[in-house]
Amino acid sequence: MRMSKAIAVRALTVGLVLVLADVAGAQALGRRGLMGVQLAPLDAATAASLKLASAEGVLIGGVVPGTPAEAAGLKAGDVIVAIGDAKAADIPSLTTVLRKYYAGDVLPLKVVREGEPIELKLTLAERPKETSDExxxxxxxxxxxxxxxxxxxxxxxxxxxxxxxxxxxxxxxxxxxxxxxxxxxxxxxxxxxxxxxxxxxxxxxxxxxxxxxxxxxxxxxxxxxxxxxxxxxxxxxxxxxxxxxxxxxxxxxxxxxxxxxxxxxxxxxxxxGAVGESWIDATVEASARSWKLEMLDDGEIAERTRKLAAFLNGVVAEGKTPRQVLESDAGLKQTFDSFVQSDEYIGGQHYTYVQAMEKLxxxxxxxxxxxxxxxxxxxxxxxxxxxxxxxxxxxxxxxxxxxxxxxxxxxxxxxxxxxxxxxxxxxxxxxxxxxxxxxxxxxxxxxx
Known part of the structure; x- marks a missing residue:
């Protein structure tokens, strides 16, 4: 195992086939746009209260005054279900769709408001840049x-x-x-x-x-x-x-x-604040320390730690997707279902990235x-x-x-x-x- 990890490190270090080269001027790369909304996940209960047929969509938790979202007519409680023909089933999918647009582009939004579908157009503003007088x-x-x-x-x-x-x-x-x-x-x-x-x-x-x-x-x-x-x-x-x-x-x-x-x-x-051990060990031990500071009793900490280690080992050691691990164990599913995003993501990262980190x-x-x-x-x-x-x-x-x-x-x-x-x-x-x-x-x- 140690030899394979060492080989993986050398391969990453020596085999850098990607080249970083200058682009002429900062304007060569477009600026991402600003909507001016606070997004929230949509669960089944919220979807039902908003008269939605399903929990697919992204809930607008709030609209920032003076932003493109307010100008477009978006309101808190609206649910974005698509941008053009691209579905926005959840926050990750909406984020992926938004990455195709830049400041100045117009978003053709498909929204559900109080159970009724409406269409709005939102012109993205440029995200503010960092500045300093010093x-x-x-x-x-x-x-x-x-x-x-x-x-x-x-x-x-x-x-x-x-x-x-x-x-x-x-x-x-x-x-x-x-x-x-x-x-x-x-x-x-x-x-x-x-x-x-x-x-x-x-x-x-x-x-x-x-x-x-x-x-x-x-x-x-x-x-x-x-x-x-x-x-x-x-x-x-x-x-x-x-x-x-x-x-x-x-x-x-x-x-x-x-x-x-x-x-x-x-x-x-x-x-x-470096993490110097395996990704699994670091995650499990940091979680256990936070649970102890949360004043949980030792028995509950031990049980949570056992479940987290089993879940992460299922993904990393057994090579399964996070969803496959949860579907194979009802206890793990109940505990970690909200932690898994779009079936193949764990803690916001694709499970293959986690597997690669563990091999280092x-x-x-x-x-x-x-x-x-x-x-x-x-x-x-x-x-x-x-x-x-x-x-x-x-x-x-x-x-x-x-x-x-x-x-x-x-x-x-x-x-x-x-x-x-x-x-x-x-x-x-x-x-x-x-x-x-x-x-x-x-x-x-x-x-x-």
């Missing part, structure tokens, strides 16, 4: 194979080449383009840029402005190629000091970071990383563990473990894991992280 924000575009992807670069004002950081986010469908919204990732990038670093973010294939209809079907090889290509291109910009390029990754991004950095002229790799030997990948590594763990982090970061620091040829008190998985200040769990997502930021990261990078920089 540094430049550049919207660029590049190719990964035959797909164009969005890159977002924050650059200190002024002339001269600056050290640079490639940020590798957790492998999810979340966009790295936050517009005017606050977010810990956006704050992290901004603070690093204000400290004098060029920082590049990359939208995965199928996410945000990037081309590709369904980001849930992106595979691990494509993700590695996307970030590796961005890393290589970053060093060619005249405003980047090519001798001082770093990689910074968060959470599950650490699973591919060593493959992205392997053999590249990287001065150092920093991980934060993360420790083996870090052993092959030639760059210095700083593995940081926040002591208030209940998602990842100190052992995860310690494994990375130990496996790397030149690794260092740093435990920071008072910070959780999302860079937010918290005294301990319980406070982090109870507080939830607050969009606060612990600036000590940036201080430690920049101090380490300065230490590792190549001097003139």
């Amino acid at each position: 540094f430049d924000v550049l919207y660029e575009a590049a190719y990964v194979g035959d797909k164009r992807v969005r890159t977002i670069i924050t650059r200190p004002k002024g002339e001269g080449a600056r050290p640079a950081v490639l940020f590798i986010q957790p492998m999810s469908q979340m966009s790295m383009d936050f517009g005017p919204r606050p977010h810990p990732f956006k704050r992290l990038v901004g603070e690093l840029t204000k400290a004098g670093y060029v920082v590049v973010r990359v939208e995965r294939v199928g996410v945000g402005d990037s081309e590709g209809e369904d980001p849930r079907q992106t595979d691990v090889k494509t993700d590695v190629a996307t970030f590796r290509g961005a890393l290589e291109k970053l060093a060619t910009y005249d405003y980047v000091d090519k001798d001082n390029v770093f990689v910074l990754t968060h959470s599950l991004g650490a699973a591919i970071a060593p493959m992205v950095a392997r053999g590249a002229p990287v001065r150092g790799v920093i991980t934060y 030997d993360v420790a083996d990948a870090w052993k092959a990383c030639d760059s210095p590594v700083l593995a940081i763990w926040g002591e208030a982090d209940f998602v990842a563990t100190r052992a995860d970061s310690a494994m990375i620091a130990s496996a790397a040829k030149n690794g260092t473990l740093l435990a920071l008190p008072g910070i959780d998985h999302n860079f937010e200040p918290a005294q301990d894991q319980e406070e982090s769990y109870l507080a939830g997502f607050t969009n606060r930021f612990n600036e000590v992280l940036v201080e430690k990261v920049t101090a380490w990078m300065k230490e590792k920089m190549k001097k003139p």
Whole structure:
């Protein structure tokens, strides 16, 4: 098993057949459109109350004032059932259809309102971009194979080449383009840029402005190629000091970071809140920790843990689709039915991606990383563990473990894991992280 995992890692690292190349100007890649609605899933009970024949469709939970949705006449309680001839049976299918449209395009909506079908036309507005008075924000575009992807670069004002950081986010469908919204990732990038670093973010294939209809079907090889290509291109910009390029990754991004950095002229790799074990073990153990913080009794935690492990092993070890696993076990179906999306998706990702992640030997990948590594763990982090970061620091040829008190998985200040769990997502930021990261990078920089 270990040999097969090692072979898989090498194949992903060496066999990068996808090439990232410049696209002339940010406008080469169209801007995704904004509707201005809050979407909600449609269950059988809600469908019946709305006088619908079935639960196929997407419920409008709310309409944002002053947006295209309001101008088009959409109302809370409406159900979108199709865009043109393309059905919108649920939120994932609606999202897939919407990826064919850009700002300025007109959506021919088919809607059911109080049991009656109506048709509306909605003209998509452009999604607002990130801006800053303190540094430049550049919207660029590049190719990964035959797909164009969005890159977002924050650059200190002024002339001269600056050290640079490639940020590798957790492998999810979340966009790295936050517009005017606050977010810990956006704050992290901004603070690093204000400290004098060029920082590049990359939208995965199928996410945000990037081309590709369904980001849930992106595979691990494509993700590695996307970030590796961005890393290589970053060093060619005249405003980047090519001798001082770093990689910074968060959470599950650490699973591919060593493959992205392997053999590249990287001065150092920093991980934060890294998941350093198998995907199944990490998911099961993180869930168990959250249930303990939820104050569930030990018996219920043990039963939930057993069921979750059985479900995930059915998908990964036995090679079944999530739906096949649930249909074979009534107990698992009752517990995890809402977790499975469109039969082949688990936690928002295609089940084959999860299978590929489980085959990776993360420790083996870090052993092959030639760059210095700083593995940081926040002591208030209940998602990842100190052992995860310690494994990375130990496996790397030149690794260092740093435990920071008072910070959780999302860079937010918290005294301990319980406070982090109870507080939830607050969009606060612990600036000590940036201080430690920049101090380490300065230490590792190549001097003139």
